[in-house]
Amino acid sequence: MTQLLRAQADFVACLLDESTPLPPGWDARRAAGIAVYRNAYRARLIDVLRVTFERTARLVGEDAFVQAAAHHLITNPPASWTVDLAGEGFWEVCTDLFADDADVGEVAWLEWTMHRAFTATDAVPMTLADFASATAGFDTGQWDGLGFELIPGTALRAVSFDLVKLWATLADPLNEVEVARLAEPKWVLLWREGEMPVFGLVPLAEGLALTEILTGGSFGDVCTILSNNVEASQVPAAAGGMLRNWIEIGLIIGLRPALQPTNQANRSNDTE
Protein backbone atom coordinates (compact mmCIF):
# COMPACT_ATOMS: atom_id res chain seq x y z
CA MET A 1 0.00 0.00 0.00
CA THR A 2 1.43 3.39 -0.96
CA GLN A 3 1.92 6.12 1.61
CA LEU A 4 -0.95 8.14 0.21
CA LEU A 5 -3.34 5.17 0.04
CA ARG A 6 -2.64 4.48 3.70
CA ALA A 7 -2.98 8.14 4.68
CA GLN A 8 -6.31 8.43 2.88
CA ALA A 9 -7.64 5.19 4.35
CA ASP A 10 -6.66 6.42 7.84
CA PHE A 11 -8.26 9.79 7.20
CA VAL A 12 -11.57 8.26 6.09
CA ALA A 13 -11.56 5.92 9.09
CA CYS A 14 -11.26 8.98 11.36
CA LEU A 15 -13.92 10.77 9.35
CA LEU A 16 -16.45 7.98 9.71
CA ASP A 17 -15.80 7.08 13.33
CA GLU A 18 -14.61 9.52 15.95
CA SER A 19 -13.40 6.66 18.15
CA THR A 20 -10.76 5.72 15.54
CA PRO A 21 -7.28 6.57 16.93
CA LEU A 22 -5.67 9.54 15.18
CA PRO A 23 -2.62 8.82 13.00
CA PRO A 24 0.78 9.08 14.76
CA GLY A 25 2.02 12.62 15.21
CA TRP A 26 -1.40 14.26 15.13
CA ASP A 27 -1.77 16.91 17.82
CA ALA A 28 -4.86 18.55 19.35
CA ARG A 29 -5.00 21.14 16.58
CA ARG A 30 -5.22 18.38 13.96
CA ALA A 31 -7.83 16.57 16.06
CA ALA A 32 -9.89 19.77 16.00
CA GLY A 33 -9.35 20.01 12.26
CA ILE A 34 -10.59 16.54 11.49
CA ALA A 35 -13.59 17.17 13.73
CA VAL A 36 -14.51 20.01 11.36
CA TYR A 37 -14.35 17.62 8.39
CA ARG A 38 -16.32 14.96 10.29
CA ASN A 39 -19.07 17.39 11.24
CA ALA A 40 -19.22 18.77 7.72
CA TYR A 41 -19.45 15.27 6.24
CA ARG A 42 -22.37 14.31 8.46
CA ALA A 43 -24.18 17.62 8.22
CA ARG A 44 -23.87 17.82 4.43
CA LEU A 45 -25.14 14.32 3.80
CA ILE A 46 -27.99 14.62 6.27
CA ASP A 47 -28.94 17.89 4.52
CA VAL A 48 -28.87 16.10 1.16
CA LEU A 49 -31.22 13.44 2.53
CA ARG A 50 -33.45 16.08 4.10
CA VAL A 51 -33.86 17.82 0.73
CA THR A 52 -34.50 14.57 -1.18
CA PHE A 53 -36.82 13.16 1.49
CA GLU A 54 -38.50 16.39 2.58
CA ARG A 55 -41.94 14.85 3.09
CA THR A 56 -40.59 11.77 4.85
CA ALA A 57 -38.85 14.11 7.29
CA ARG A 58 -42.12 15.92 7.95
CA LEU A 59 -43.93 12.64 8.43
CA VAL A 60 -41.57 11.26 11.07
CA GLY A 61 -40.39 14.53 12.64
CA GLU A 62 -36.94 16.09 12.73
CA ASP A 63 -35.32 14.01 15.49
CA ALA A 64 -36.45 10.66 14.13
CA PHE A 65 -35.43 11.69 10.62
CA VAL A 66 -31.92 12.72 11.68
CA GLN A 67 -31.50 9.41 13.53
CA ALA A 68 -32.66 7.47 10.46
CA ALA A 69 -30.38 9.51 8.20
CA ALA A 70 -27.38 8.94 10.48
CA HIS A 71 -28.17 5.22 10.56
CA HIS A 72 -28.32 5.21 6.75
CA LEU A 73 -24.93 6.94 6.45
CA ILE A 74 -23.38 4.31 8.71
CA THR A 75 -24.98 1.32 7.01
CA ASN A 76 -24.82 2.70 3.45
CA PRO A 77 -21.90 5.15 3.32
CA PRO A 78 -21.92 6.98 -0.03
CA ALA A 79 -19.75 5.38 -2.70
CA SER A 80 -20.80 7.12 -5.91
CA TRP A 81 -19.14 10.25 -7.28
CA THR A 82 -22.54 11.93 -7.34
CA VAL A 83 -24.12 13.04 -4.10
CA ASP A 84 -27.45 12.60 -5.89
CA LEU A 85 -27.17 8.90 -5.06
CA ALA A 86 -26.50 9.40 -1.35
CA GLY A 87 -30.17 8.60 -0.74
CA GLU A 88 -30.00 5.24 -2.49
CA GLY A 89 -31.30 2.60 -0.10
CA PHE A 90 -32.78 5.14 2.33
CA TRP A 91 -36.38 4.15 1.63
CA GLU A 92 -35.49 0.57 2.54
CA VAL A 93 -33.85 1.83 5.74
CA CYS A 94 -37.05 3.77 6.53
CA THR A 95 -39.16 0.69 5.80
CA ASP A 96 -37.12 -1.27 8.36
CA LEU A 97 -36.76 1.44 11.00
CA PHE A 98 -40.43 2.47 10.87
CA ALA A 99 -41.84 -1.01 10.41
CA ASP A 100 -44.89 -0.18 12.55
CA ASP A 101 -45.68 2.81 10.33
CA ALA A 102 -45.63 1.35 6.83
CA ASP A 103 -46.70 4.70 5.34
CA VAL A 104 -43.17 6.03 6.05
CA GLY A 105 -41.49 3.49 3.77
CA GLU A 106 -44.08 4.15 1.06
CA VAL A 107 -43.58 7.94 1.16
CA ALA A 108 -39.79 7.54 1.21
CA TRP A 109 -39.98 5.21 -1.83
CA LEU A 110 -42.13 7.78 -3.64
CA GLU A 111 -39.72 10.62 -2.90
CA TRP A 112 -36.73 8.58 -4.03
CA THR A 113 -38.33 7.47 -7.31
CA MET A 114 -39.46 11.04 -8.01
CA HIS A 115 -35.93 12.25 -7.33
CA ARG A 116 -34.53 9.74 -9.83
CA ALA A 117 -37.22 10.42 -12.44
CA PHE A 118 -36.48 14.17 -12.31
CA THR A 119 -33.16 13.70 -14.11
CA ALA A 120 -34.02 10.57 -16.12
CA THR A 121 -33.21 10.49 -19.83
CA ASP A 122 -35.47 12.73 -21.94
CA ALA A 123 -37.84 11.01 -24.36
CA VAL A 124 -40.81 11.96 -26.53
CA PRO A 125 -44.01 10.02 -25.77
CA MET A 126 -45.98 8.41 -28.60
CA THR A 127 -49.23 10.00 -29.60
CA LEU A 128 -52.36 8.02 -30.39
CA ALA A 129 -51.72 8.79 -34.07
CA ASP A 130 -48.13 7.49 -33.81
CA PHE A 131 -49.41 4.33 -32.21
CA ALA A 132 -52.19 3.78 -34.74
CA SER A 133 -49.73 4.22 -37.58
CA ALA A 134 -47.16 1.83 -36.05
CA THR A 135 -49.69 -0.93 -35.39
CA ALA A 136 -51.82 -0.59 -38.54
CA GLY A 137 -52.39 -4.01 -40.05
CA PHE A 138 -51.22 -5.98 -36.99
CA ASP A 139 -52.59 -9.52 -36.78
CA THR A 140 -53.46 -11.27 -33.52
CA GLY A 141 -49.99 -12.77 -33.14
CA GLN A 142 -48.36 -9.40 -33.54
CA TRP A 143 -50.67 -7.85 -30.95
CA ASP A 144 -49.97 -10.68 -28.53
CA GLY A 145 -46.21 -10.26 -28.87
CA LEU A 146 -46.18 -6.46 -28.89
CA GLY A 147 -43.91 -4.93 -26.25
CA PHE A 148 -43.73 -1.33 -25.03
CA GLU A 149 -40.98 1.05 -24.02
CA LEU A 150 -42.07 3.22 -21.10
CA ILE A 151 -40.81 6.74 -20.53
CA PRO A 152 -37.54 6.70 -18.50
CA GLY A 153 -38.11 7.12 -14.79
CA THR A 154 -41.34 5.13 -14.75
CA ALA A 155 -41.71 3.15 -11.52
CA LEU A 156 -44.41 1.15 -9.77
CA ARG A 157 -45.08 -0.45 -6.44
CA ALA A 158 -47.98 -1.82 -4.45
CA VAL A 159 -49.13 0.50 -1.65
CA SER A 160 -51.50 0.30 1.29
CA PHE A 161 -51.88 4.03 1.96
CA ASP A 162 -53.51 6.85 0.03
CA LEU A 163 -50.28 8.43 -1.14
CA VAL A 164 -52.08 11.02 -3.24
CA LYS A 165 -53.71 12.54 -0.16
CA LEU A 166 -50.68 12.03 2.02
CA TRP A 167 -48.40 13.69 -0.53
CA ALA A 168 -50.66 16.75 -0.71
CA THR A 169 -50.94 16.95 3.07
CA LEU A 170 -47.18 16.76 3.54
CA ALA A 171 -46.57 19.56 1.04
CA ASP A 172 -47.19 22.17 3.73
CA PRO A 173 -45.33 21.77 7.03
CA LEU A 174 -48.21 23.51 8.80
CA ASN A 175 -50.76 20.87 7.74
CA GLU A 176 -51.89 18.28 10.23
CA VAL A 177 -50.78 14.95 8.81
CA GLU A 178 -53.57 12.52 7.95
CA VAL A 179 -52.51 8.99 7.17
CA ALA A 180 -55.35 7.11 5.46
CA ARG A 181 -55.09 3.42 4.71
CA LEU A 182 -56.67 2.42 1.38
CA ALA A 183 -59.81 0.29 1.45
CA GLU A 184 -57.97 -2.17 -0.75
CA PRO A 185 -54.32 -2.29 -1.86
CA LYS A 186 -53.47 -0.37 -5.03
CA TRP A 187 -50.37 0.40 -7.01
CA VAL A 188 -48.70 3.75 -7.34
CA LEU A 189 -47.60 4.57 -10.87
CA LEU A 190 -44.91 7.24 -11.23
CA TRP A 191 -43.68 8.68 -14.50
CA ARG A 192 -42.31 11.93 -15.90
CA GLU A 193 -44.67 14.31 -17.64
CA GLY A 194 -42.46 16.77 -19.51
CA GLU A 195 -39.95 17.97 -16.92
CA MET A 196 -41.92 17.00 -13.84
CA PRO A 197 -42.36 13.60 -12.21
CA VAL A 198 -46.04 12.84 -11.49
CA PHE A 199 -47.85 9.91 -9.94
CA GLY A 200 -51.25 8.39 -9.38
CA LEU A 201 -52.87 5.33 -7.84
CA VAL A 202 -53.96 2.55 -10.18
CA PRO A 203 -55.96 -0.65 -9.54
CA LEU A 204 -54.19 -3.88 -8.69
CA ALA A 205 -54.61 -5.45 -12.15
CA GLU A 206 -53.24 -2.38 -13.93
CA GLY A 207 -50.28 -2.26 -11.58
CA LEU A 208 -49.50 -5.90 -12.29
CA ALA A 209 -49.91 -5.33 -16.04
CA LEU A 210 -47.54 -2.35 -16.06
CA THR A 211 -45.01 -4.20 -13.92
CA GLU A 212 -45.11 -7.00 -16.48
CA ILE A 213 -44.43 -4.48 -19.25
CA LEU A 214 -41.59 -2.84 -17.32
CA THR A 215 -39.94 -6.23 -17.03
CA GLY A 216 -40.26 -7.00 -20.74
CA GLY A 217 -43.76 -8.49 -20.91
CA SER A 218 -46.04 -8.13 -23.91
CA PHE A 219 -49.59 -6.99 -24.66
CA GLY A 220 -50.53 -10.69 -24.61
CA ASP A 221 -49.19 -10.89 -21.04
CA VAL A 222 -51.30 -7.87 -20.13
CA CYS A 223 -54.38 -9.64 -21.50
CA THR A 224 -53.53 -12.75 -19.49
CA ILE A 225 -53.31 -10.71 -16.29
CA LEU A 226 -56.62 -9.01 -17.04
CA SER A 227 -58.30 -12.34 -17.73
CA ASN A 228 -57.99 -13.05 -14.00
CA ASN A 229 -60.04 -9.96 -13.25
CA VAL A 230 -62.64 -9.53 -16.01
CA GLU A 231 -64.79 -11.77 -18.18
CA ALA A 232 -62.91 -13.27 -21.12
CA SER A 233 -65.10 -11.42 -23.57
CA GLN A 234 -64.26 -8.08 -21.91
CA VAL A 235 -60.47 -8.58 -21.89
CA PRO A 236 -59.72 -6.99 -25.30
CA ALA A 237 -61.77 -3.89 -24.50
CA ALA A 238 -60.30 -3.58 -21.00
CA ALA A 239 -56.73 -4.02 -22.27
CA GLY A 240 -57.35 -1.61 -25.13
CA GLY A 241 -58.78 0.96 -22.73
CA MET A 242 -55.74 0.74 -20.46
CA LEU A 243 -53.37 0.99 -23.40
CA ARG A 244 -55.16 4.05 -24.73
CA ASN A 245 -54.88 5.70 -21.31
CA TRP A 246 -51.15 4.93 -21.07
CA ILE A 247 -50.60 6.57 -24.44
CA GLU A 248 -52.74 9.59 -23.52
CA ILE A 249 -50.81 10.25 -20.31
CA GLY A 250 -47.49 10.05 -22.16
CA LEU A 251 -46.26 6.80 -20.66
CA ILE A 252 -45.30 5.00 -23.87
CA ILE A 253 -42.36 6.18 -25.94
CA GLY A 254 -41.96 3.26 -28.32
CA LEU A 255 -42.91 -0.25 -29.32
CA ARG A 256 -40.67 -3.27 -29.26
CA PRO A 257 -40.84 -5.53 -32.29
CA ALA A 258 -43.55 -8.12 -32.00
CA LEU A 259 -42.15 -11.50 -30.97
CA GLN A 260 -42.96 -14.68 -32.84
CA PRO A 261 -46.17 -16.19 -31.45
CA THR A 262 -45.41 -18.97 -28.97
CA ASN A 263 -47.08 -21.74 -31.03
CA GLN A 264 -44.91 -20.92 -34.06
CA ALA A 265 -41.75 -21.01 -31.94
CA ASN A 266 -42.74 -24.40 -30.57
CA ARG A 267 -43.44 -25.67 -34.04
CA SER A 268 -40.01 -24.64 -35.35
CA ASN A 269 -38.37 -26.37 -32.38
CA ASP A 270 -40.30 -29.53 -33.21
CA THR A 271 -38.86 -29.63 -36.70
CA GLU A 272 -35.21 -29.53 -35.59
Added chain:
Amino acid sequence: MATISAYSGFGIGLRRDHYRDFIAGDVDVDFVEVISENFMVDGGRPLRVLEQVRQKLPVILHGVSMSIGSAHGLDRGHMGKLKSLVDRIEPLWVSDHLCWTRTGAHNSHDLLPLPLTRASMEIVCENIDHAQHALGRAMLFENPSSYLTFPQDEMTEWEFLTEMSRRTGCYLLLDINNVYVSACNHGFDPADYLNGIPANRVRQVHLAGHTPGDIMIDTHDRPVCEEVWRLFETARRELGDVAVMVEWDDALPSLADLLAELGRARQIAGAARAELPA
Protein backbone atom coordinates in the same frame (compact mmCIF):
# COMPACT_ATOMS: atom_id res chain seq x y z
CA MET B 1 -2.34 20.78 -24.21
CA ALA B 2 -4.02 23.90 -25.60
CA THR B 3 -3.57 27.14 -23.71
CA ILE B 4 -6.44 28.93 -21.98
CA SER B 5 -6.52 32.60 -22.88
CA ALA B 6 -7.12 35.19 -20.20
CA TYR B 7 -10.74 36.26 -19.83
CA SER B 8 -11.61 39.29 -17.78
CA GLY B 9 -15.31 38.96 -16.98
CA PHE B 10 -17.28 39.04 -13.75
CA GLY B 11 -19.72 36.31 -12.81
CA ILE B 12 -21.70 34.50 -10.16
CA GLY B 13 -22.90 30.94 -9.65
CA LEU B 14 -26.04 29.76 -11.42
CA ARG B 15 -28.29 28.70 -8.57
CA ARG B 16 -31.82 27.32 -8.75
CA ASP B 17 -33.36 30.37 -7.04
CA HIS B 18 -32.16 32.53 -9.93
CA TYR B 19 -32.94 30.25 -12.90
CA ARG B 20 -35.80 32.43 -14.13
CA ASP B 21 -33.73 35.60 -14.09
CA PHE B 22 -30.95 33.97 -16.07
CA ILE B 23 -33.29 32.40 -18.61
CA ALA B 24 -34.89 35.80 -19.10
CA GLY B 25 -31.36 37.00 -19.84
CA ASP B 26 -31.43 40.19 -17.82
CA VAL B 27 -28.70 39.49 -15.25
CA ASP B 28 -25.72 41.83 -15.42
CA VAL B 29 -22.89 39.28 -15.46
CA ASP B 30 -20.31 38.26 -18.06
CA PHE B 31 -20.44 34.53 -17.27
CA VAL B 32 -21.96 32.03 -14.91
CA GLU B 33 -20.30 29.17 -13.09
CA VAL B 34 -22.12 25.94 -12.31
CA ILE B 35 -21.26 22.91 -10.19
CA SER B 36 -20.54 20.40 -12.93
CA GLU B 37 -21.88 17.38 -11.04
CA ASN B 38 -25.33 18.98 -10.67
CA PHE B 39 -25.65 18.77 -14.45
CA MET B 40 -23.91 15.44 -15.10
CA VAL B 41 -27.30 13.76 -15.34
CA ASP B 42 -29.16 11.85 -18.02
CA GLY B 43 -31.79 14.49 -18.74
CA GLY B 44 -34.54 16.63 -17.24
CA ARG B 45 -34.94 20.24 -16.28
CA PRO B 46 -31.44 21.04 -14.96
CA LEU B 47 -29.80 20.30 -18.30
CA ARG B 48 -32.49 22.17 -20.22
CA VAL B 49 -32.01 25.26 -18.03
CA LEU B 50 -28.25 25.13 -18.45
CA GLU B 51 -28.57 24.89 -22.22
CA GLN B 52 -30.90 27.88 -22.26
CA VAL B 53 -28.54 29.94 -20.12
CA ARG B 54 -25.59 28.86 -22.27
CA GLN B 55 -27.28 30.41 -25.28
CA LYS B 56 -26.99 33.77 -23.53
CA LEU B 57 -23.77 33.55 -21.49
CA PRO B 58 -20.42 31.75 -21.29
CA VAL B 59 -20.54 28.95 -18.72
CA ILE B 60 -17.72 27.68 -16.51
CA LEU B 61 -18.00 24.08 -15.32
CA HIS B 62 -16.67 23.91 -11.77
CA GLY B 63 -16.42 20.40 -10.34
CA VAL B 64 -16.28 19.06 -6.81
CA SER B 65 -15.83 15.33 -7.38
CA MET B 66 -12.89 14.76 -9.72
CA SER B 67 -10.71 13.93 -6.72
CA ILE B 68 -7.34 14.53 -8.39
CA GLY B 69 -5.64 13.82 -5.08
CA SER B 70 -7.10 10.35 -4.80
CA ALA B 71 -4.52 7.57 -4.58
CA HIS B 72 -7.14 5.39 -6.30
CA GLY B 73 -6.98 7.46 -9.49
CA LEU B 74 -9.87 9.02 -11.33
CA ASP B 75 -13.38 7.59 -11.48
CA ARG B 76 -14.11 6.56 -15.07
CA GLY B 77 -17.85 7.00 -14.64
CA HIS B 78 -17.34 10.55 -13.44
CA MET B 79 -14.94 11.38 -16.27
CA GLY B 80 -17.31 9.96 -18.89
CA LYS B 81 -20.23 12.03 -17.65
CA LEU B 82 -18.07 15.15 -17.40
CA LYS B 83 -16.83 14.70 -20.98
CA SER B 84 -20.43 14.40 -22.21
CA LEU B 85 -21.36 17.60 -20.37
CA VAL B 86 -18.31 19.44 -21.73
CA ASP B 87 -19.20 18.40 -25.28
CA ARG B 88 -22.79 19.49 -24.76
CA ILE B 89 -22.17 22.86 -23.08
CA GLU B 90 -18.82 23.92 -24.60
CA PRO B 91 -17.78 25.77 -21.45
CA LEU B 92 -15.36 28.64 -21.17
CA TRP B 93 -13.25 26.22 -19.13
CA VAL B 94 -13.49 23.31 -16.72
CA SER B 95 -12.19 23.50 -13.15
CA ASP B 96 -11.99 21.39 -10.02
CA HIS B 97 -10.05 21.41 -6.75
CA LEU B 98 -6.67 20.39 -5.40
CA CYS B 99 -8.12 17.83 -3.01
CA TRP B 100 -9.39 14.29 -2.74
CA THR B 101 -12.92 13.19 -2.01
CA ARG B 102 -12.89 9.40 -2.03
CA THR B 103 -11.17 6.12 -1.39
CA GLY B 104 -11.91 3.03 -3.45
CA ALA B 105 -15.06 2.24 -1.50
CA HIS B 106 -16.25 5.48 -0.02
CA ASN B 107 -17.00 9.03 -1.15
CA SER B 108 -16.98 11.78 1.45
CA HIS B 109 -18.47 14.43 -0.86
CA ASP B 110 -16.11 16.87 0.81
CA LEU B 111 -12.91 18.55 -0.37
CA LEU B 112 -10.40 16.73 1.81
CA PRO B 113 -6.83 17.96 2.33
CA LEU B 114 -3.76 16.30 0.85
CA PRO B 115 -0.41 15.75 2.50
CA LEU B 116 1.80 18.17 0.55
CA THR B 117 4.52 15.66 -0.27
CA ARG B 118 6.49 14.53 -3.32
CA ALA B 119 4.46 11.30 -3.31
CA SER B 120 1.20 13.27 -3.46
CA MET B 121 2.63 15.42 -6.25
CA GLU B 122 3.26 12.33 -8.39
CA ILE B 123 -0.31 11.10 -7.98
CA VAL B 124 -1.91 14.52 -8.45
CA CYS B 125 0.07 15.19 -11.64
CA GLU B 126 -0.74 11.74 -13.02
CA ASN B 127 -4.45 12.25 -12.35
CA ILE B 128 -4.43 15.73 -13.89
CA ASP B 129 -2.67 14.39 -16.97
CA HIS B 130 -5.37 11.73 -17.33
CA ALA B 131 -8.17 14.21 -16.82
CA GLN B 132 -6.84 16.78 -19.28
CA HIS B 133 -6.19 14.05 -21.84
CA ALA B 134 -9.69 12.60 -21.40
CA LEU B 135 -11.31 16.01 -21.78
CA GLY B 136 -8.96 17.11 -24.55
CA ARG B 137 -8.35 20.44 -22.85
CA ALA B 138 -6.35 22.11 -20.12
CA MET B 139 -8.15 22.58 -16.82
CA LEU B 140 -8.05 24.96 -13.88
CA PHE B 141 -7.57 23.74 -10.31
CA GLU B 142 -8.56 25.66 -7.21
CA ASN B 143 -6.74 25.95 -3.92
CA PRO B 144 -9.07 24.58 -1.22
CA SER B 145 -9.56 25.96 2.26
CA SER B 146 -8.23 23.49 4.80
CA TYR B 147 -8.68 22.79 8.47
CA LEU B 148 -5.58 20.72 9.11
CA THR B 149 -2.08 20.21 7.75
CA PHE B 150 -0.09 16.98 7.86
CA PRO B 151 3.07 16.33 9.89
CA GLN B 152 4.67 14.86 6.76
CA ASP B 153 4.16 18.00 4.60
CA GLU B 154 7.28 18.74 2.54
CA MET B 155 6.23 22.01 0.90
CA THR B 156 3.76 24.87 1.15
CA GLU B 157 0.49 24.79 -0.75
CA TRP B 158 1.63 27.56 -3.09
CA GLU B 159 4.81 25.64 -3.84
CA PHE B 160 2.71 22.55 -4.54
CA LEU B 161 0.37 24.45 -6.89
CA THR B 162 3.28 26.06 -8.72
CA GLU B 163 5.00 22.74 -9.33
CA MET B 164 1.73 21.03 -10.25
CA SER B 165 0.91 23.70 -12.83
CA ARG B 166 4.44 23.63 -14.27
CA ARG B 167 4.42 19.85 -14.68
CA THR B 168 0.91 19.35 -16.06
CA GLY B 169 0.25 22.61 -17.90
CA CYS B 170 -2.92 23.12 -15.91
CA TYR B 171 -4.05 26.59 -14.88
CA LEU B 172 -5.06 27.88 -11.47
CA LEU B 173 -8.27 29.13 -9.96
CA LEU B 174 -7.21 31.27 -7.03
CA ASP B 175 -9.81 31.34 -4.27
CA ILE B 176 -8.81 34.34 -2.21
CA ASN B 177 -11.18 33.52 0.61
CA ASN B 178 -9.61 30.05 0.82
CA VAL B 179 -6.15 31.61 1.00
CA TYR B 180 -7.34 33.79 3.88
CA VAL B 181 -9.14 30.94 5.71
CA SER B 182 -6.16 28.57 5.40
CA ALA B 183 -3.73 31.35 6.40
CA CYS B 184 -5.71 31.98 9.58
CA ASN B 185 -6.08 28.25 10.32
CA HIS B 186 -2.43 27.38 9.71
CA GLY B 187 -0.64 30.57 10.65
CA PHE B 188 0.99 31.67 7.40
CA ASP B 189 0.97 35.10 5.80
CA PRO B 190 -1.53 35.29 2.92
CA ALA B 191 0.81 37.75 1.19
CA ASP B 192 3.42 34.96 0.97
CA TYR B 193 0.81 32.77 -0.72
CA LEU B 194 -0.14 35.45 -3.25
CA ASN B 195 3.51 36.23 -3.96
CA GLY B 196 4.31 32.52 -4.34
CA ILE B 197 1.61 31.72 -6.89
CA PRO B 198 2.62 31.97 -10.57
CA ALA B 199 0.37 34.86 -11.61
CA ASN B 200 0.65 33.99 -15.29
CA ARG B 201 -1.09 30.64 -14.65
CA VAL B 202 -4.10 32.10 -12.85
CA ARG B 203 -7.22 32.44 -15.01
CA GLN B 204 -9.91 32.92 -12.40
CA VAL B 205 -10.46 34.27 -8.91
CA HIS B 206 -13.11 33.18 -6.43
CA LEU B 207 -14.40 35.46 -3.70
CA ALA B 208 -16.64 34.14 -0.91
CA GLY B 209 -17.63 34.47 2.72
CA HIS B 210 -16.58 32.26 5.61
CA THR B 211 -17.56 31.56 9.20
CA PRO B 212 -15.08 32.98 11.73
CA GLY B 213 -13.99 30.96 14.74
CA ASP B 214 -11.04 29.24 16.34
CA ILE B 215 -10.93 27.29 13.08
CA MET B 216 -12.33 29.39 10.25
CA ILE B 217 -14.70 27.52 7.95
CA ASP B 218 -15.33 28.18 4.26
CA THR B 219 -19.13 28.31 4.25
CA HIS B 220 -20.08 30.50 1.26
CA ASP B 221 -23.07 31.74 3.22
CA ARG B 222 -22.32 35.41 3.86
CA PRO B 223 -20.65 38.48 2.31
CA VAL B 224 -16.96 38.61 1.53
CA CYS B 225 -15.11 39.98 4.58
CA GLU B 226 -13.01 43.15 4.49
CA GLU B 227 -9.71 41.27 4.85
CA VAL B 228 -10.52 39.19 1.76
CA TRP B 229 -11.50 42.30 -0.21
CA ARG B 230 -8.12 43.82 0.66
CA LEU B 231 -6.33 40.66 -0.44
CA PHE B 232 -8.29 40.74 -3.69
CA GLU B 233 -7.19 44.31 -4.25
CA THR B 234 -3.55 43.24 -3.79
CA ALA B 235 -3.93 40.13 -5.92
CA ARG B 236 -5.66 41.95 -8.73
CA ARG B 237 -2.63 44.19 -9.25
CA GLU B 238 -0.47 41.10 -9.72
CA LEU B 239 -2.92 38.98 -11.69
CA GLY B 240 -4.18 41.57 -14.12
CA ASP B 241 -7.35 40.74 -16.05
CA VAL B 242 -8.71 37.39 -14.89
CA ALA B 243 -12.28 36.16 -14.49
CA VAL B 244 -13.72 37.11 -11.10
CA MET B 245 -16.53 35.20 -9.48
CA VAL B 246 -18.49 35.68 -6.26
CA GLU B 247 -19.41 32.29 -4.77
CA TRP B 248 -22.47 32.14 -2.54
CA ASP B 249 -24.10 28.75 -1.97
CA ASP B 250 -25.97 28.74 1.33
CA ALA B 251 -28.32 31.32 2.84
CA LEU B 252 -28.48 32.76 -0.66
CA PRO B 253 -29.32 36.49 -0.71
CA SER B 254 -31.48 38.20 -3.31
CA LEU B 255 -30.03 38.41 -6.77
CA ALA B 256 -29.74 42.17 -6.33
CA ASP B 257 -27.61 41.75 -3.20
CA LEU B 258 -25.44 39.17 -4.92
CA LEU B 259 -24.91 41.49 -7.87
CA ALA B 260 -24.07 44.31 -5.47
CA GLU B 261 -21.30 42.10 -4.05
CA LEU B 262 -20.08 41.46 -7.59
CA GLY B 263 -20.28 45.21 -8.21
CA ARG B 264 -17.80 45.77 -5.41
CA ALA B 265 -15.44 43.28 -7.07
CA ARG B 266 -15.79 45.20 -10.35
CA GLN B 267 -15.06 48.47 -8.61
CA ILE B 268 -11.95 47.14 -6.86
CA ALA B 269 -10.72 45.51 -10.07
CA GLY B 270 -11.31 48.74 -11.98
CA ALA B 271 -9.35 50.76 -9.45
CA ALA B 272 -6.49 48.24 -9.49
CA ARG B 273 -6.37 48.37 -13.27
CA ALA B 274 -6.25 52.18 -13.23
CA GLU B 275 -3.14 51.99 -11.03
CA LEU B 276 -1.29 49.79 -13.52
CA PRO B 277 1.20 51.52 -15.79
CA ALA B 278 -0.16 52.11 -19.29
